[in-house]
Amino acid sequence: MSHQQNQSSRRRFLQQSVMTGAGVSVPYFYSTPKTLAQETKSKNDRVSMGVIGAGGMANGNMRAARDWVDVVAISDVDRGRAESSNQNMSAGKATLYEDYRALLDRKDIDAVHVATPDHWHTKPVVEALLAGKDVYCEKPLTLTIDEGKLIRRIQEQTGRVVQVGTQQRSTFNLFVKAMALVAEGRVGKIKRVQASIGGAPTSQAIPVAEVPAGLNWDRWLGPAPKVDYRFLSGKGRGKTNCHYEFRWWYEYSGGKLTDWGAHHVDICNWALTLNGQTEGPVGISGSATHPVEFKNGYPVEGDRYNTATAFHFTLKYPNDTELVIRHDERNGVLIEGDQGRIFVSRGALQGKPVEDLKDNPLPEDAISNVYRGMPMERNERAAHWANFLHCMRSRESPISDVHSHMKGLNLCHLAGISARLGRDLRWDDANERIVGDDEANSFIARPYRAGYQIDLPA
Numbered sequence: 001m002s003h004q005q006n007q008s009s010r011r012r013f014l015q016q017s018v019m020t021g022a023g024v025s026v027p028y029f030y031s032t033p034k035t036l037a038q039e040t041k042s043k044n045d046r047v048s049m050g051v052i053g054a055g056g057m058a059n060g061n062m063r064a065a066r067d068w069v070d071v072v073a074i075s076d077v078d079r080g081r082a083e084s085s086n087q088n089m090s091a092g093k094a095t096l097y098e099d100y101r102a103l104l105d106r107k108d109i110d111a112v113h114v115a116t117p118d119h120w121h122t123k124p125v126v127e128a129l130l131a132g133k134d135v136y137c138e139k140p141l142t143l144t145i146d147e148g149k150l151i152r153r154i155q156e157q158t159g160r161v162v163q164v165g166t167q168q169r170s171t172f173n174l175f176v177k178a179m180a181l182v183a184e185g186r187v188g189k190i191k192r193v194q195a196s197i198g199g200a201p202t203s204q205a206i207p208v209a210e211v212p213a214g215l216n217w218d219r220w221l222g223p224a225p226k227v228d229y230r231f232l233s234g235k236g237r238g239k240t241n242c243h244y245e246f247r248w249w250y251e252y253s254g255g256k257l258t259d260w261g262a263h264h265v266d267i268c269n270w271a272l273t274l275n276g277q278t279e280g281p282v283g284i285s286g287s288a289t290h291p292v293e294f295k296n297g298y299p300v301e302g303d304r305y306n307t308a309t310a311f312h313f314t315l316k317y318p319n320d321t322e323l324v325i326r327h328d329e330r331n332g333v334l335i336e337g338d339q340g341r342i343f344v345s346r347g348a349l350q351g352k353p354v355e356d357l358k359d360n361p362l363p364e365d366a367i368s369n370v371y372r373g374m375p376m377e378r379n380e381r382a383a384h385w386a387n388f389l390h391c392m393r394s395r396e397s398p399i400s401d402v403h404s405h406m407k408g409l410n411l412c413h414l415a416g417i418s419a420r421l422g423r424d425l426r427w428d429d430a431n432e433r434i435v436g437d438d439e440a441n442s443f444i445a446r447p448y449r450a451g452y453q454i455d456l457p458a
């Protein structure tokens with residue numbers, strides 16, 4: 001490229017890159033690479049997909065991926081959800097299964113999308129990998145630290161492609177551009193990163209209720225402890241320990257610490273990695289507020305939401321860098337370096353290094369240096385799917401692979417353990433263990449209910 005051409009493309013980048021936020025025109029570099037549509041030339045290139053857990057997120061995801069995948073099988077433990085999703089995802093043509101293992105037995109299925117509640121991620125992901133499928137699993141990938149070790153091991157053994165649904169990693173105008181600024185040294189050496197996340201809701205006591213027709217409650221609970229189904233009607237979807245609201249129970253989720261931490265702490269960790277931070281944190285300090293009393297890490301009442309409503313945790317690195325996870329209604333990520341700071345969220349990218357782009361634009365390869373794989377699609381969700389489907393063909397590691405995801409998610413899990421026990425913890429990042437605290441270490445794994453253990457080949 002001549003100097004003149006270089007200048008003119010830099011100017012184009014400048015014009016487009018200073019605009020931020022949703023709905024902004026895509027940066028110029030998108031206009032040249034192939035799109036997945038170009039790569040998916042014939043019917044034979046379409047991917048036969050099985051969906052496990054056909055709730056709100058799976059339906060949104062299958063809309064985003066509809067140009068490239070055929071949903072041929074759907075598994076949901078709620079018959080009504082499986083049937084309505086069949087209409088939405090495949091005009092009623094998919095085969096429905098209550099037990100997802102029948103779906104994994106099918107040889108015509110190339111990949112599976114796991115979008116069950118968090119307590120039901122690890123088992124189907126591991127079994128799908130062992131059945132030879134590539135997997136797109138929703139975030140947070142696991143409910144515990146040890147589950148991450150298992151998924152990584154099986155992914156390495158099988159060589160399958162696993163994408164985690166942290167679509168902020170494919171949001172080019174905001175998060176990816178922020179990462180490019182970090183990688184280009186525009187904030188200097190990072191001293192502090194901060195993930196700000198809103199708190200979880202509370203509930204009053206939610207009464208035991210009759211299990212709705214078509215819902216297999218025992219299978220919905222799966223590996224989690226056997227408890228009654230609860231429901232209280234009210235505004236919106238009502239309060240329950242089941243669909244969508246599972247997020248507010250530690251039995252099925254980590255609350256906001258993992259629900260949003262999986263996104264924002266992942267971005268903090270990505271920034272630190274690009275900035276050359278090789279060592280993990282050595283400990284966590286801070287506190288959280290819960291809507292119920294906790295004893296030995298467990299809620300004393302089992303009839304209402306129990307995850308943290310407020311929290312403030314600091315993870316310290318050996319070189320004094322800090323990663324903060326805090327409750328704050330201004331949801332987003334703050335990256336503070338010795339030469340500048342940037343704030344990035346789903347609606348904004350701000351700070352002096354961003355303003356400086358008008359005089360000092362990013363080099364042309366700044367984005368491709370931080371983002372591997374297929375970039376261009378209509379929105380971040382479609383782009384994240386395109387990245388997965390592209391990596392299925394190329395056998396590259398996708399942009400949210402299990403290794404990078406667990407590096408960030410482990411810190412969210414650690415914050416959850418500290419929150420539940422109400423004390424600071426020391427952390428051995430290399431071995432992914434809590435130091436000198438047996439009780440805290442007992443939370444890095446969880447017991448699986450009989451009949452729902454993960455069977456690994458000998």
Ligand SMILES: NC(=O)c1ccc[n+]([C@@H]2O[C@H](COP(=O)([O-])OP(=O)(O)OC[C@H]3O[C@@H](n4cnc5c(N)ncnc54)[C@H](O)[C@@H]3O)[C@@H](O)[C@H]2O)c1
Nearest residue numbers: 053054055056057075076077078115116118138139243244
């Ligand atoms: N990437 C994002 O921004 C994002 C946004 C929302 C949700 N999510 C994630 O997606 C996942 C699902 O969330 P949701 O809001 O769609 O929940 P949901 O409750 O609406 O849907 C989950 C579905 O899984 C089904 N299910 C439960 N156990 C099953 C099993 N063993 N086999 C088959 N189906 C089973 C349920 O019946 C339900 O239909 C969660 O892990 C959540 O964190 C990610």
